[in-house]
Amino acid sequence: MTQRSSWIGFVAVCDDKREIQRMGRRDIVIALRGTATCMEWAENLRAQLVPISDPTQKVECGFLSLHKTPGAYVPSLAESVVEEVKRLMEAYKGETLSITITGHSLGAALSLLVADEISSCAPQVPPIAVFSFGGPKVVVNGQDLITRVPGVFLGEGSKQQQQKKHENNGFRKVIDKIDDNNPWAYSHVGTELRVDTKMSPYLKPDADVACCHDLEAYLHLVDGYLSSNCPFRSNAKRSLVKLVHDQRSNMKQLYTHRALTLNLERDRLRVPIPSCLPSPSS
Template identity: 40%
Template sequence: MQGIAVEESRKRWMECQGVKNWEGLIDPLDDTLRAQILSYARFVEAAYRCFDFDMSSPTYATCRNDIDSMLAQCGIGNHRYRVTKNLYATCTTSVPRWMERILNLASSPESSWIGYVAVCDDAEEISRLGHRRVVIAFRGTATAREWLENLRVILTPLSVDLATPLPDCSGDHRQPMVQRGLLSLYTSGGDGRQSLQDTIREEIREIVKRYGGKGEPALSITITGHSLGGALATLVAYDIVTQFGGHEAAVPLVTAVSFGGPRVGNGGFKRELEASGAKVLRIVNHDDPITKVPGFVFDDVAGLGVPAWLQKYAKYAAYAEVGKELRLSSKDRRLPHAKVMARSAINVATCHDLNTYLYLIETF
Protein backbone atom coordinates (compact mmCIF):
# COMPACT_ATOMS: atom_id res chain seq x y z
CA MET A 1 0.00 0.00 0.00
CA GLN A 2 2.83 2.38 0.82
CA GLY A 3 4.36 1.80 -2.62
CA ILE A 4 1.04 2.69 -4.26
CA ALA A 5 0.79 5.88 -2.19
CA VAL A 6 4.33 6.91 -3.18
CA GLU A 7 3.56 6.29 -6.85
CA GLU A 8 0.35 8.32 -6.62
CA SER A 9 2.24 11.15 -4.93
CA ARG A 10 4.85 11.12 -7.69
CA LYS A 11 2.16 11.10 -10.38
CA ARG A 12 0.38 14.02 -8.71
CA TRP A 13 3.36 16.33 -8.42
CA MET A 14 4.42 15.63 -12.00
CA GLU A 15 0.94 16.52 -13.24
CA CYS A 16 1.07 19.80 -11.30
CA GLN A 17 4.51 20.45 -12.82
CA GLY A 18 2.95 20.13 -16.28
CA VAL A 19 3.92 16.65 -17.45
CA LYS A 20 0.49 16.46 -19.14
CA ASN A 21 0.37 20.20 -19.91
CA TRP A 22 -1.99 20.77 -16.95
CA GLU A 23 -4.82 18.94 -18.72
CA GLY A 24 -7.96 19.11 -16.58
CA LEU A 25 -6.28 21.23 -13.89
CA ILE A 26 -6.89 24.78 -15.12
CA ASP A 27 -10.65 25.37 -15.32
CA PRO A 28 -11.74 24.82 -12.67
CA LEU A 29 -8.38 25.45 -11.05
CA ASP A 30 -7.22 22.37 -9.17
CA ASP A 31 -6.66 23.15 -5.47
CA THR A 32 -3.31 21.36 -5.36
CA LEU A 33 -2.11 23.29 -8.39
CA ARG A 34 -3.44 26.53 -6.89
CA ALA A 35 -1.42 25.95 -3.72
CA GLN A 36 1.66 25.15 -5.78
CA ILE A 37 1.30 28.29 -7.91
CA LEU A 38 0.89 30.42 -4.79
CA SER A 39 3.98 28.85 -3.24
CA TYR A 40 6.02 29.84 -6.30
CA ALA A 41 4.60 33.36 -6.11
CA ARG A 42 5.94 33.60 -2.55
CA PHE A 43 9.44 32.91 -3.85
CA VAL A 44 9.01 35.75 -6.35
CA GLU A 45 7.75 37.98 -3.53
CA ALA A 46 10.96 37.24 -1.66
CA ALA A 47 13.00 38.37 -4.67
CA TYR A 48 11.22 41.74 -4.56
CA ARG A 49 11.54 42.10 -0.79
CA CYS A 50 15.25 41.35 -0.81
CA PHE A 51 16.07 43.85 -3.55
CA ASP A 52 17.37 47.27 -2.50
CA PHE A 53 15.22 49.77 -4.44
CA ASP A 54 16.73 52.84 -2.71
CA MET A 55 18.76 54.70 -5.35
CA SER A 56 20.46 56.77 -2.65
CA SER A 57 21.68 53.65 -0.87
CA PRO A 58 25.28 52.45 -1.34
CA THR A 59 23.82 48.95 -1.77
CA TYR A 60 21.27 49.97 -4.42
CA ALA A 61 20.38 47.17 -6.87
CA THR A 62 21.86 44.46 -4.64
CA CYS A 63 20.32 41.95 -2.24
CA ARG A 64 19.63 43.51 1.16
CA ASN A 65 19.75 40.20 3.02
CA ASP A 66 22.39 37.62 3.79
CA ILE A 67 22.15 34.50 1.63
CA ASP A 68 21.65 32.25 4.67
CA SER A 69 18.73 34.21 6.10
CA MET A 70 16.98 35.91 3.17
CA LEU A 71 14.08 33.47 2.87
CA ALA A 72 13.42 33.38 6.61
CA GLN A 73 13.43 37.18 6.73
CA CYS A 74 10.95 37.24 3.85
CA GLY A 75 8.54 34.79 5.48
CA ILE A 76 9.62 31.64 3.63
CA GLY A 77 11.18 30.02 6.65
CA ASN A 78 11.26 26.90 8.77
CA HIS A 79 14.63 26.16 7.13
CA ARG A 80 12.94 24.07 4.44
CA TYR A 81 14.73 25.79 1.58
CA ARG A 82 18.36 26.80 1.35
CA VAL A 83 19.47 29.56 -1.00
CA THR A 84 22.48 28.25 -2.90
CA LYS A 85 23.17 31.12 -5.30
CA ASN A 86 22.51 34.81 -5.78
CA LEU A 87 21.79 35.76 -9.38
CA TYR A 88 22.85 38.92 -11.23
CA ALA A 89 21.83 40.17 -14.67
CA THR A 90 23.83 42.59 -16.79
CA CYS A 91 22.44 45.33 -19.04
CA THR A 92 24.53 46.31 -22.05
CA THR A 93 22.35 48.90 -23.79
CA SER A 94 24.23 52.08 -24.65
CA VAL A 95 22.54 55.45 -25.13
CA PRO A 96 23.76 58.98 -25.96
CA ARG A 97 25.32 60.88 -23.07
CA TRP A 98 22.52 63.44 -22.95
CA MET A 99 20.07 60.58 -22.40
CA GLU A 100 22.30 59.07 -19.73
CA ARG A 101 21.98 62.32 -17.77
CA ILE A 102 18.19 62.48 -18.20
CA LEU A 103 17.78 58.85 -17.09
CA ASN A 104 20.38 59.22 -14.34
CA LEU A 105 22.13 56.08 -15.56
CA ALA A 106 25.23 56.95 -13.58
CA SER A 107 23.42 55.73 -10.47
CA SER A 108 22.17 52.58 -12.19
CA PRO A 109 24.77 49.78 -12.21
CA GLU A 110 25.20 47.57 -15.25
CA SER A 111 24.80 44.40 -13.17
CA SER A 112 21.95 44.11 -10.66
CA TRP A 113 20.76 41.39 -8.31
CA ILE A 114 17.74 39.82 -9.98
CA GLY A 115 16.96 36.66 -8.02
CA TYR A 116 18.29 33.47 -6.50
CA VAL A 117 18.40 29.67 -6.60
CA ALA A 118 16.90 27.73 -3.67
CA VAL A 119 16.91 24.00 -2.92
CA CYS A 120 14.57 22.12 -0.59
CA ASP A 121 16.71 20.44 2.08
CA ASP A 122 13.98 19.46 4.55
CA ALA A 123 13.26 15.71 4.64
CA GLU A 124 9.68 16.21 5.83
CA GLU A 125 8.93 18.71 3.05
CA ILE A 126 10.54 16.46 0.43
CA SER A 127 8.35 13.59 1.62
CA ARG A 128 5.24 15.78 1.49
CA LEU A 129 6.03 17.04 -2.01
CA GLY A 130 7.09 13.64 -3.32
CA HIS A 131 10.33 15.08 -4.69
CA ARG A 132 13.15 17.53 -4.01
CA ARG A 133 12.20 20.93 -5.37
CA VAL A 134 14.67 23.39 -6.86
CA VAL A 135 13.35 26.92 -7.39
CA ILE A 136 14.90 29.72 -9.43
CA ALA A 137 13.06 32.97 -8.70
CA PHE A 138 13.28 36.32 -10.50
CA ARG A 139 11.93 39.76 -9.69
CA GLY A 140 10.57 42.11 -12.35
CA THR A 141 12.09 45.26 -13.88
CA ALA A 142 13.58 47.58 -11.27
CA THR A 143 16.40 49.71 -12.72
CA ALA A 144 16.57 52.29 -15.50
CA ARG A 145 18.98 50.11 -17.46
CA GLU A 146 16.57 47.18 -17.28
CA TRP A 147 13.81 49.39 -18.67
CA LEU A 148 16.08 50.19 -21.59
CA GLU A 149 16.59 46.47 -22.20
CA ASN A 150 12.80 46.05 -22.18
CA LEU A 151 12.59 48.54 -25.04
CA ARG A 152 14.84 46.42 -27.25
CA VAL A 153 11.83 44.52 -28.57
CA ILE A 154 13.13 43.55 -32.01
CA LEU A 155 13.40 39.77 -32.35
CA THR A 156 16.88 38.33 -32.78
CA PRO A 157 17.92 34.84 -33.98
CA LEU A 158 18.45 32.22 -31.28
CA SER A 159 21.39 29.79 -31.36
CA VAL A 160 21.56 26.41 -29.63
CA ASP A 161 23.68 27.82 -26.80
CA LEU A 162 21.77 31.14 -26.86
CA ALA A 163 24.98 33.19 -26.53
CA THR A 164 26.44 32.66 -30.01
CA PRO A 165 25.19 35.21 -32.59
CA LEU A 166 23.48 33.64 -35.59
CA PRO A 167 23.29 34.91 -39.15
CA ASP A 168 19.96 36.41 -40.11
CA CYS A 169 18.12 33.94 -42.35
CA SER A 170 15.67 36.49 -43.71
CA GLY A 171 13.95 33.98 -45.94
CA ASP A 172 13.31 31.47 -43.15
CA HIS A 173 10.21 32.46 -41.20
CA ARG A 174 10.53 29.39 -38.97
CA GLN A 175 13.87 30.50 -37.56
CA PRO A 176 13.62 30.67 -33.73
CA MET A 177 13.99 34.23 -32.45
CA VAL A 178 13.55 35.92 -29.07
CA GLN A 179 13.40 39.48 -27.81
CA ARG A 180 16.82 41.08 -28.21
CA GLY A 181 16.91 42.86 -24.86
CA LEU A 182 15.84 39.75 -22.95
CA LEU A 183 18.47 37.57 -24.61
CA SER A 184 21.16 40.17 -23.96
CA LEU A 185 20.16 40.43 -20.30
CA TYR A 186 20.51 36.67 -19.94
CA THR A 187 23.73 36.09 -21.84
CA SER A 188 25.79 39.23 -21.09
CA GLY A 189 28.38 39.64 -18.36
CA GLY A 190 29.84 42.82 -16.91
CA ASP A 191 30.93 44.71 -13.78
CA GLY A 192 33.31 41.83 -13.13
CA ARG A 193 30.48 39.30 -13.10
CA GLN A 194 29.81 36.34 -15.37
CA SER A 195 26.56 36.20 -17.30
CA LEU A 196 23.30 35.12 -15.70
CA GLN A 197 23.27 32.20 -18.14
CA ASP A 198 26.70 30.92 -17.07
CA THR A 199 25.85 31.30 -13.38
CA ILE A 200 22.63 29.31 -13.71
CA ARG A 201 24.20 26.58 -15.84
CA GLU A 202 27.03 26.10 -13.34
CA GLU A 203 24.63 26.03 -10.39
CA ILE A 204 22.25 23.52 -12.00
CA ARG A 205 25.21 21.32 -12.89
CA GLU A 206 26.32 21.34 -9.24
CA ILE A 207 22.80 20.65 -7.96
CA VAL A 208 22.29 17.72 -10.33
CA LYS A 209 25.70 16.34 -9.38
CA ARG A 210 24.93 16.58 -5.67
CA TYR A 211 21.27 15.53 -5.59
CA GLY A 212 20.80 13.52 -8.77
CA GLY A 213 22.41 10.24 -7.72
CA LYS A 214 20.80 6.88 -7.14
CA GLY A 215 18.74 6.67 -3.98
CA GLU A 216 18.11 10.41 -3.95
CA PRO A 217 14.55 11.80 -4.19
CA ALA A 218 13.43 12.84 -7.67
CA LEU A 219 14.35 16.39 -8.65
CA SER A 220 12.11 19.08 -10.07
CA ILE A 221 13.37 22.42 -11.32
CA THR A 222 10.93 25.32 -11.43
CA ILE A 223 11.86 28.74 -12.75
CA THR A 224 9.41 31.43 -11.73
CA GLY A 225 9.18 35.19 -12.01
CA HIS A 226 6.95 38.22 -12.41
CA SER A 227 6.93 40.62 -15.36
CA LEU A 228 10.47 40.68 -16.80
CA GLY A 229 11.20 37.79 -14.45
CA GLY A 230 8.39 35.79 -16.03
CA ALA A 231 9.90 36.22 -19.49
CA LEU A 232 13.32 35.27 -18.13
CA ALA A 233 11.80 32.16 -16.52
CA THR A 234 10.61 30.94 -19.92
CA LEU A 235 13.99 31.52 -21.55
CA VAL A 236 15.88 29.89 -18.67
CA ALA A 237 13.61 26.82 -18.72
CA TYR A 238 14.37 26.35 -22.41
CA ASP A 239 18.10 26.78 -21.80
CA ILE A 240 18.21 24.30 -18.90
CA VAL A 241 16.32 21.62 -20.82
CA THR A 242 18.47 21.95 -23.92
CA GLN A 243 21.63 21.83 -21.79
CA PHE A 244 20.71 19.13 -19.25
CA GLY A 245 17.42 17.47 -20.16
CA GLY A 246 18.72 15.33 -22.99
CA HIS A 247 21.44 13.55 -21.03
CA GLU A 248 20.65 14.17 -17.36
CA ALA A 249 18.01 11.61 -16.34
CA ALA A 250 18.10 13.08 -12.83
CA VAL A 251 16.26 16.14 -14.14
CA PRO A 252 12.93 14.66 -15.28
CA LEU A 253 10.95 17.86 -15.62
CA VAL A 254 11.77 21.55 -15.96
CA THR A 255 8.89 24.00 -15.56
CA ALA A 256 8.51 27.76 -15.91
CA VAL A 257 5.75 29.54 -13.99
CA SER A 258 5.32 33.09 -15.26
CA PHE A 259 3.25 35.78 -13.53
CA GLY A 260 2.30 38.68 -15.82
CA GLY A 261 5.20 38.07 -18.16
CA PRO A 262 5.56 39.79 -21.54
CA ARG A 263 6.01 37.80 -24.75
CA VAL A 264 9.36 36.11 -25.32
CA GLY A 265 9.80 34.92 -28.90
CA ASN A 266 8.33 34.04 -32.27
CA GLY A 267 6.63 30.95 -33.66
CA GLY A 268 9.99 29.32 -34.33
CA PHE A 269 10.93 29.70 -30.66
CA LYS A 270 7.54 28.33 -29.62
CA ARG A 271 8.12 25.20 -31.69
CA GLU A 272 11.65 24.74 -30.31
CA LEU A 273 10.38 25.22 -26.75
CA GLU A 274 7.62 22.64 -27.17
CA ALA A 275 9.99 20.17 -28.82
CA SER A 276 12.49 20.56 -25.97
CA GLY A 277 10.04 19.23 -23.39
CA ALA A 278 10.19 22.31 -21.16
CA LYS A 279 6.80 23.11 -19.62
CA VAL A 280 5.54 26.68 -19.32
CA LEU A 281 2.54 27.88 -17.31
CA ARG A 282 1.68 31.52 -18.01
CA ILE A 283 -0.58 33.19 -15.45
CA VAL A 284 -2.16 36.16 -17.20
CA ASN A 285 -4.50 38.89 -15.99
CA HIS A 286 -6.66 39.74 -19.01
CA ASP A 287 -6.60 43.39 -17.92
CA ASP A 288 -2.79 43.54 -17.66
CA PRO A 289 -1.38 45.23 -20.79
CA ILE A 290 2.16 43.99 -20.11
CA THR A 291 1.09 40.48 -21.11
CA LYS A 292 0.03 41.80 -24.53
CA VAL A 293 3.45 43.17 -25.52
CA PRO A 294 5.85 43.33 -27.24
CA GLY A 295 4.99 43.06 -30.92
CA PHE A 296 1.94 41.39 -32.43
CA VAL A 297 0.99 37.72 -32.44
CA PHE A 298 1.27 35.74 -35.66
CA ASP A 299 2.66 32.23 -35.85
CA ASP A 300 3.78 32.50 -39.47
CA VAL A 301 4.56 35.85 -41.05
CA ALA A 302 4.61 34.27 -44.50
CA GLY A 303 0.93 33.41 -44.14
CA LEU A 304 -0.20 36.95 -43.39
CA GLY A 305 -0.76 37.85 -47.03
CA VAL A 306 1.49 40.90 -46.79
CA PRO A 307 3.94 41.76 -49.59
CA ALA A 308 7.22 39.85 -49.58
CA TRP A 309 9.26 43.03 -49.05
CA LEU A 310 7.26 43.81 -45.90
CA GLN A 311 7.59 40.27 -44.54
CA LYS A 312 11.32 40.86 -44.18
CA TYR A 313 10.62 43.52 -41.57
CA ALA A 314 7.37 42.20 -40.06
CA LYS A 315 9.01 39.01 -38.87
CA TYR A 316 11.10 41.00 -36.37
CA ALA A 317 7.94 41.99 -34.47
CA ALA A 318 5.82 38.83 -34.94
CA TYR A 319 5.67 37.11 -31.55
CA ALA A 320 3.87 33.93 -30.46
CA GLU A 321 2.23 33.00 -27.15
CA VAL A 322 3.96 30.02 -25.56
CA GLY A 323 2.97 27.40 -23.01
CA LYS A 324 -0.29 26.79 -21.18
CA GLU A 325 -2.25 29.86 -20.16
CA LEU A 326 -4.15 30.38 -16.92
CA ARG A 327 -6.22 33.45 -17.77
CA LEU A 328 -7.61 35.54 -14.94
CA SER A 329 -9.45 38.86 -14.97
CA SER A 330 -9.79 41.74 -12.55
CA LYS A 331 -13.35 42.13 -13.87
CA ASP A 332 -14.39 38.50 -13.40
CA ARG A 333 -17.88 38.55 -11.88
CA ARG A 334 -17.29 35.18 -10.24
CA LEU A 335 -14.73 36.70 -7.91
CA PRO A 336 -15.51 38.24 -4.52
CA HIS A 337 -15.17 42.04 -4.51
CA ALA A 338 -15.36 42.01 -8.31
CA LYS A 339 -16.62 45.60 -8.40
CA VAL A 340 -13.59 46.82 -6.48
CA MET A 341 -11.27 44.92 -8.79
CA ALA A 342 -13.12 46.21 -11.85
CA ARG A 343 -12.55 49.79 -10.72
CA SER A 344 -8.86 49.08 -10.26
CA ALA A 345 -8.72 47.49 -13.72
CA ILE A 346 -8.25 50.93 -15.23
CA ASN A 347 -5.01 51.25 -13.26
CA VAL A 348 -2.23 49.59 -15.27
CA ALA A 349 0.08 49.31 -12.27
CA THR A 350 -2.59 47.61 -10.17
CA CYS A 351 -3.47 45.13 -12.91
CA HIS A 352 0.19 44.21 -13.30
CA ASP A 353 1.07 44.10 -9.61
CA LEU A 354 2.11 40.71 -8.24
CA ASN A 355 -0.28 41.14 -5.29
CA THR A 356 -3.17 41.45 -7.74
CA TYR A 357 -2.12 38.17 -9.29
CA LEU A 358 -1.97 36.55 -5.86
CA TYR A 359 -5.48 37.75 -5.05
CA LEU A 360 -6.89 36.57 -8.38
CA ILE A 361 -5.31 33.13 -8.02
CA GLU A 362 -6.57 32.72 -4.47
CA THR A 363 -10.14 33.58 -5.48
CA PHE A 364 -10.32 32.07 -8.98
Protein backbone atom coordinates in the same frame (compact mmCIF):
# COMPACT_ATOMS: atom_id res chain seq x y z
CA MET B 1 15.52 52.90 -9.12
CA THR B 2 19.22 52.32 -9.64
CA GLN B 3 21.56 52.21 -12.61
CA ARG B 4 22.81 48.72 -11.88
CA SER B 5 21.98 45.67 -9.82
CA SER B 6 24.18 42.71 -9.00
CA TRP B 7 21.32 40.27 -8.64
CA ILE B 8 18.18 39.33 -10.53
CA GLY B 9 16.82 36.39 -8.54
CA PHE B 10 17.65 33.48 -6.32
CA VAL B 11 17.80 29.69 -6.24
CA ALA B 12 16.18 27.71 -3.42
CA VAL B 13 16.25 23.99 -2.70
CA CYS B 14 13.49 22.19 -0.81
CA ASP B 15 14.80 20.65 2.41
CA ASP B 16 11.42 19.80 3.99
CA LYS B 17 11.33 16.01 4.26
CA ARG B 18 7.53 15.87 4.34
CA GLU B 19 7.26 18.03 1.22
CA ILE B 20 9.88 15.94 -0.59
CA GLN B 21 7.93 12.81 0.32
CA ARG B 22 4.63 14.36 -0.77
CA MET B 23 6.03 15.44 -4.15
CA GLY B 24 8.12 12.32 -4.63
CA ARG B 25 11.16 14.47 -5.45
CA ARG B 26 13.32 17.33 -4.22
CA ASP B 27 12.38 20.55 -6.02
CA ILE B 28 14.83 23.28 -7.02
CA VAL B 29 13.13 26.68 -7.40
CA ILE B 30 14.60 29.51 -9.48
CA ALA B 31 12.77 32.82 -8.91
CA LEU B 32 13.48 35.90 -11.03
CA ARG B 33 12.43 39.46 -10.21
CA GLY B 34 10.86 42.07 -12.48
CA THR B 35 12.41 45.23 -13.92
CA ALA B 36 14.36 47.26 -11.33
CA THR B 37 17.09 49.27 -13.08
CA CYS B 38 17.24 52.01 -15.70
CA MET B 39 19.28 49.76 -17.97
CA GLU B 40 16.65 47.03 -17.75
CA TRP B 41 13.88 49.47 -18.70
CA ALA B 42 15.93 50.44 -21.75
CA GLU B 43 16.39 46.78 -22.71
CA ASN B 44 12.66 46.13 -22.32
CA LEU B 45 12.07 48.62 -25.13
CA ARG B 46 14.45 46.86 -27.54
CA ALA B 47 11.62 44.76 -28.88
CA GLN B 48 12.93 43.49 -32.20
CA LEU B 49 13.06 39.71 -32.58
CA VAL B 50 16.52 38.15 -32.93
CA PRO B 51 17.54 34.48 -33.36
CA ILE B 52 18.89 32.41 -30.48
CA SER B 53 21.01 29.24 -30.74
CA ASP B 54 18.37 27.52 -32.89
CA PRO B 55 17.94 29.79 -35.96
CA THR B 56 14.28 28.77 -36.23
CA GLN B 57 13.60 30.31 -32.81
CA LYS B 58 13.63 34.04 -32.09
CA VAL B 59 13.24 36.09 -28.93
CA GLU B 60 13.00 39.74 -27.95
CA CYS B 61 16.37 41.44 -28.38
CA GLY B 62 16.45 43.21 -25.00
CA PHE B 63 15.45 40.10 -23.02
CA LEU B 64 18.15 38.04 -24.74
CA SER B 65 20.72 40.74 -23.94
CA LEU B 66 19.80 40.71 -20.24
CA HIS B 67 19.95 36.92 -20.26
CA LYS B 68 23.28 36.51 -22.02
CA THR B 69 25.39 39.62 -21.30
CA PRO B 70 27.93 39.35 -18.45
CA GLY B 71 28.84 42.26 -16.21
CA ALA B 72 32.31 43.64 -15.66
CA TYR B 73 32.93 41.33 -12.69
CA VAL B 74 30.03 38.87 -12.78
CA PRO B 75 28.94 36.18 -15.24
CA SER B 76 25.73 36.47 -17.22
CA LEU B 77 22.39 35.26 -15.85
CA ALA B 78 22.57 32.30 -18.24
CA GLU B 79 26.05 31.29 -17.03
CA SER B 80 25.19 31.79 -13.35
CA VAL B 81 22.07 29.64 -13.48
CA VAL B 82 23.69 26.84 -15.47
CA GLU B 83 26.64 26.74 -13.06
CA GLU B 84 24.33 26.57 -10.03
CA VAL B 85 22.03 23.92 -11.53
CA LYS B 86 25.01 21.72 -12.38
CA ARG B 87 26.35 22.17 -8.84
CA LEU B 88 23.02 21.16 -7.32
CA MET B 89 22.64 18.17 -9.64
CA GLU B 90 26.01 16.95 -8.41
CA ALA B 91 25.25 17.75 -4.76
CA TYR B 92 22.01 15.72 -4.87
CA LYS B 93 23.23 13.07 -7.27
CA GLY B 94 21.15 9.90 -6.97
CA GLU B 95 18.03 11.75 -5.79
CA THR B 96 14.95 12.43 -7.91
CA LEU B 97 14.98 16.15 -8.66
CA SER B 98 12.76 18.67 -10.44
CA ILE B 99 13.28 22.32 -11.36
CA THR B 100 10.58 24.99 -11.03
CA ILE B 101 11.26 28.40 -12.55
CA THR B 102 9.09 31.42 -11.84
CA GLY B 103 9.19 35.14 -12.47
CA HIS B 104 7.08 38.27 -12.81
CA SER B 105 7.10 40.80 -15.68
CA LEU B 106 10.71 40.91 -16.94
CA GLY B 107 11.36 37.89 -14.72
CA ALA B 108 8.57 36.04 -16.54
CA ALA B 109 10.30 36.56 -19.87
CA LEU B 110 13.69 35.61 -18.47
CA SER B 111 12.27 32.49 -16.80
CA LEU B 112 11.46 31.10 -20.25
CA LEU B 113 14.97 31.81 -21.49
CA VAL B 114 16.48 30.27 -18.36
CA ALA B 115 14.36 27.15 -18.81
CA ASP B 116 15.54 26.83 -22.40
CA GLU B 117 19.14 27.38 -21.32
CA ILE B 118 19.27 24.75 -18.59
CA SER B 119 17.18 22.16 -20.47
CA SER B 120 20.27 21.16 -22.45
CA CYS B 121 23.05 22.17 -20.07
CA ALA B 122 23.86 18.60 -19.03
CA PRO B 123 22.85 15.00 -19.68
CA GLN B 124 19.65 13.96 -17.89
CA VAL B 125 18.57 17.39 -16.69
CA PRO B 126 15.64 17.07 -14.22
CA PRO B 127 12.11 17.88 -15.45
CA ILE B 128 11.58 21.65 -15.75
CA ALA B 129 8.35 23.61 -15.17
CA VAL B 130 7.85 27.37 -15.67
CA PHE B 131 5.18 29.43 -13.92
CA SER B 132 5.39 33.03 -15.11
CA PHE B 133 3.29 36.02 -14.07
CA GLY B 134 2.46 39.08 -16.15
CA GLY B 135 4.89 38.42 -18.99
CA PRO B 136 4.95 36.27 -22.09
CA LYS B 137 2.63 34.42 -20.68
CA VAL B 138 1.41 31.72 -18.31
CA VAL B 139 -0.65 33.56 -15.71
CA VAL B 140 -2.21 36.64 -17.28
CA ASN B 141 -4.53 39.23 -15.80
CA GLY B 142 -7.05 40.09 -18.50
CA GLN B 143 -6.70 43.81 -17.66
CA ASP B 144 -2.88 43.79 -17.70
CA LEU B 145 -1.71 45.72 -20.78
CA ILE B 146 1.92 44.61 -20.30
CA THR B 147 1.08 41.07 -21.41
CA ARG B 148 -0.13 42.35 -24.79
CA VAL B 149 3.14 43.92 -25.91
CA PRO B 150 5.34 43.81 -27.85
CA GLY B 151 3.83 42.73 -31.13
CA VAL B 152 0.14 43.26 -30.45
CA PHE B 153 -0.02 46.15 -32.90
CA LEU B 154 2.66 45.02 -35.33
CA GLY B 155 2.19 41.37 -36.14
CA GLU B 156 0.78 39.28 -33.35
CA GLY B 157 -2.82 40.15 -34.17
CA SER B 158 -2.42 39.16 -37.81
CA LYS B 159 -0.80 35.89 -36.78
CA GLN B 160 -3.68 35.07 -34.43
CA GLN B 161 -6.14 35.78 -37.25
CA GLN B 162 -4.18 33.44 -39.51
CA GLN B 163 -4.23 30.75 -36.80
CA LYS B 164 -7.98 31.06 -36.40
CA LYS B 165 -8.45 30.91 -40.17
CA HIS B 166 -6.30 27.79 -40.52
CA GLU B 167 -7.95 26.07 -37.54
CA ASN B 168 -11.38 26.78 -38.99
CA ASN B 169 -10.20 25.01 -42.16
CA GLY B 170 -9.13 21.98 -40.15
CA PHE B 171 -5.39 22.80 -40.02
CA ARG B 172 -3.12 23.70 -37.13
CA LYS B 173 -0.65 25.86 -39.06
CA VAL B 174 0.15 28.98 -37.05
CA ILE B 175 2.92 30.91 -38.80
CA ASP B 176 2.83 31.96 -42.43
CA LYS B 177 6.09 32.47 -44.34
CA ILE B 178 5.43 36.20 -44.35
CA ASP B 179 5.51 36.19 -40.56
CA ASP B 180 8.80 34.25 -40.50
CA ASN B 181 10.51 37.37 -41.84
CA ASN B 182 8.61 39.86 -39.70
CA PRO B 183 10.80 41.05 -36.78
CA TRP B 184 7.64 42.05 -34.86
CA ALA B 185 5.57 38.87 -35.31
CA TYR B 186 5.36 37.68 -31.72
CA SER B 187 3.58 34.62 -30.41
CA HIS B 188 3.42 33.50 -26.78
CA VAL B 189 4.78 30.38 -25.11
CA GLY B 190 3.02 27.96 -22.79
CA THR B 191 -0.53 27.43 -21.58
CA GLU B 192 -2.27 30.59 -20.45
CA LEU B 193 -4.24 30.90 -17.23
CA ARG B 194 -6.28 34.06 -17.57
CA VAL B 195 -7.38 35.63 -14.31
CA ASP B 196 -9.40 38.82 -14.05
CA THR B 197 -9.16 41.72 -11.63
CA LYS B 198 -12.94 42.09 -11.87
CA MET B 199 -13.36 38.62 -10.34
CA SER B 200 -12.00 39.78 -6.98
CA PRO B 201 -14.57 41.09 -4.50
CA TYR B 202 -11.81 43.23 -2.97
CA LEU B 203 -10.51 45.09 -6.02
CA LYS B 204 -12.31 47.84 -7.90
CA PRO B 205 -13.41 46.78 -11.40
CA ASP B 206 -11.64 49.84 -12.84
CA ALA B 207 -8.34 49.14 -11.06
CA ASP B 208 -5.46 51.06 -12.62
CA VAL B 209 -2.74 49.65 -14.88
CA ALA B 210 -0.21 49.41 -12.03
CA CYS B 211 -2.58 47.29 -9.97
CA CYS B 212 -3.40 44.99 -12.89
CA HIS B 213 0.31 44.30 -13.39
CA ASP B 214 1.21 44.08 -9.68
CA LEU B 215 2.58 40.71 -8.55
CA GLU B 216 0.67 40.79 -5.27
CA ALA B 217 -2.56 41.34 -7.23
CA TYR B 218 -1.69 38.34 -9.41
CA LEU B 219 -1.05 36.12 -6.39
CA HIS B 220 -4.34 37.29 -4.85
CA LEU B 221 -6.24 36.45 -8.05
CA VAL B 222 -4.60 33.05 -8.44
CA ASP B 223 -5.36 32.24 -4.79
CA GLY B 224 -9.04 32.98 -5.36
CA TYR B 225 -9.27 31.28 -8.75
CA LEU B 226 -11.48 28.21 -9.18
CA SER B 227 -12.28 28.34 -12.89
CA SER B 228 -13.08 30.93 -15.53
CA ASN B 229 -16.82 30.54 -14.93
CA CYS B 230 -16.77 30.28 -11.12
CA PRO B 231 -16.83 33.11 -8.58
CA PHE B 232 -13.86 34.03 -6.42
CA ARG B 233 -13.48 31.32 -3.82
CA SER B 234 -14.57 32.34 -0.36
CA ASN B 235 -11.87 30.36 1.48
CA ALA B 236 -8.85 31.94 -0.22
CA LYS B 237 -5.94 31.62 2.17
CA ARG B 238 -3.50 34.33 1.11
CA SER B 239 -3.16 37.28 3.48
CA LEU B 240 -4.52 40.52 2.04
CA VAL B 241 -2.39 42.83 4.18
CA LYS B 242 0.27 43.49 1.54
CA LEU B 243 -2.34 43.87 -1.20
CA VAL B 244 -4.23 46.46 0.84
CA HIS B 245 -0.99 48.23 1.73
CA ASP B 246 0.23 48.41 -1.87
CA GLN B 247 -3.09 48.92 -3.64
CA ARG B 248 -5.29 50.79 -1.17
CA SER B 249 -6.61 53.16 -3.85
CA ASN B 250 -7.70 50.17 -5.93
CA MET B 251 -9.47 48.37 -3.08
CA LYS B 252 -13.22 48.60 -2.66
CA GLN B 253 -13.88 50.74 0.38
CA LEU B 254 -16.34 48.19 1.76
CA TYR B 255 -13.59 45.60 2.09
CA THR B 256 -10.53 47.66 2.98
CA HIS B 257 -11.18 47.85 6.73
CA ARG B 258 -12.51 44.31 6.90
CA ALA B 259 -9.50 42.86 5.09
CA LEU B 260 -7.06 44.74 7.27
CA THR B 261 -8.85 43.74 10.47
CA LEU B 262 -9.09 40.04 9.64
CA ASN B 263 -5.57 39.66 8.29
CA LEU B 264 -3.79 41.86 10.82
CA GLU B 265 -5.46 39.91 13.61
CA ARG B 266 -4.42 36.60 12.09
CA ASP B 267 -0.87 37.83 11.49
CA ARG B 268 -0.69 39.19 15.06
CA LEU B 269 -1.74 35.82 16.48
CA ARG B 270 0.61 34.02 14.06
CA VAL B 271 -2.13 31.65 12.95
CA PRO B 272 -0.54 29.19 10.51
CA ILE B 273 -1.80 29.45 6.95
CA PRO B 274 -2.83 26.01 5.66
CA SER B 275 -1.55 24.69 2.36
CA CYS B 276 -3.46 25.80 -0.72
CA LEU B 277 -3.20 22.24 -2.02
CA PRO B 278 -6.29 20.02 -1.54
CA SER B 279 -6.07 17.32 1.06
CA PRO B 280 -6.20 13.68 -0.12
CA SER B 281 -9.75 13.36 1.23
CA SER B 282 -11.16 16.43 -0.55
